[in-house]
Amino acid sequence: MSDTKSAEPTQDATASTVATDLQDERLIQNSGAGGAVRAFFIRVRGGDLGSLPVVIGLIVIWAVFQILNPNFLSSTNLVNLTMQCAAVGTISIGIVLVLLLGEIDLSVGSVSGLAAAIVAVTFVNLGWNPIASIVLALAVGAAIGLVYGFLYTRFGVPSFVITLAGLLGFLGLQLWVLGPSGSINLPFDSFLVQFAQQWFLPQWASYTLVVLVVAVFAWQLVSQARRRAKAGLSAMTTGSILVRSIALLVVLGVVTWYLNLTRGVGAMFLFFLALVLIINYALTRTKWGRAVFAVGGNVEAARRSGIRVNRIFISVFVLCSTLAVIGGILAASRLAAANQSSGGGDVNLNAIAAAVIGGTSLFGGRGSAFSALLGIVVIQSISSGLTLLNLDSSVRYMITGIVLVLAVIIDSLSRRSRRAAGRA
Secondary structure (H helix, E strand, O other): OHHHHHHHHHHHHHHHOOOHHHOOHHHHOOOHHHHHHHHHHHHHHOOOOOOHHHHHHHHHHHHHHHHHOOOOOOHHHHHHHHHHHHHHHHHHHHHHHHHHOOOOOOOHHHHHHHHHHHHHHHHHHOOOOHHHHHHHHHHHHHHHHHHHHHHHHHHOOOHHHHHHHHHHHHHHHHHHHHOOOOEEEOOOOOHHHHHHHOOEOOHHHHHHHHHHHHHHHHHHHHHHHHHHHHOOOOOOOHHHHHHHHHHHHHHHHHHHHHHOOOOOOEHHHHHHHHHHHHHHHHHHHOHHHHHHHHHHHOHHHHHHOOOOHHHHHHHHHHHHHHHHHHHHHHHHHHHOEEEOOOOOOOHHHHHHHHHHHOOOOOOOOOOOOHHHHHHHHHHHHHHHHHHHOOOOHHHHHHHHHHHHHHHHHHHHHHHHHHHHOOOO
16 A cells, blocks of 8 residues: 555656646657657648648759759859749749638739839839839739728629739739830839849858848747746757757758859848748737638638638738739849730749649648748749750640649648548
């Protein structure tokens, strides 16, 4: 009897030293480095693939093109690749937001072309200050999003129909704004063109930025660990935080060093990365972001939980159109011109394809701002590689289409696996 009584306090003391969320024996087994690896494979088997498929696909694409053309992974080509990603990638961030709600915006290409036309006409033809031209274009984009949101929430018109009408209407408005000339060149000495073509960070500034990014990353991990420890939950150890921070520092440092072998890190690409980080923070760290995922997962459940669903829809449509405007301005600045083809061609399709290829679910509720970054890098890598191989653009369209279908298939299969595992 005395042995049994003395063992009970020991067991209670042992349990009390384990974090609240790990007191289940099955969770204790998943602690530590080995447990993290086991937990990762469990998530993969359960259909929670995250960015794994697109990362593997990107590695395969880069390896194939590097074998076929040794210039593909050269510093010069990668710098060009990053600059080509910025404009359409920015538009794709807005598509990610809309897809998170289970909706679609087919007019982002036309809206971006209209924005380019507005900036070119007011800045070049009317002599406005370029900042005023940009502000006007952003206001027009926000107004377009408000109209979309109003029609969707007030009358229940499907977003597919609303934005399809917008695609046609704003394309016509773009042609009207440009006028008979149909094309306007932006001055090469303007800050818009310089920003998109000539501005690159000095080497010391790029390395300083890397250190600052890693410092912020480590600070966030430490803050999160302290909050969890204070709540009695399992928290990341100091050693784990240190390892992750050093790994990120090495990766970013090597990438920056390699890009600096030629022109370096472009200001426009850095601006695109900043938008990705801002939107990712808004989605993961704010009440609004949690509401977006909730509405995308189940509209009725979100409404019953007190979320103002209509406001979420309107805000997302406004952000999508505004990001399309920013992307259109970046594209015009990159080409130093706005014309009838601005925002046309494959801009619309690439923006949507990038969001889906990057891992955003077409069914809503799953995805991140980094989906736009990963997806557009995949698409531009295919384009750049085929260009180096002197293959026709028709091949690029076909390959991009195949990659898009594969991404949707993977999303459907992972969704089925999550449902079978009770995680959908």
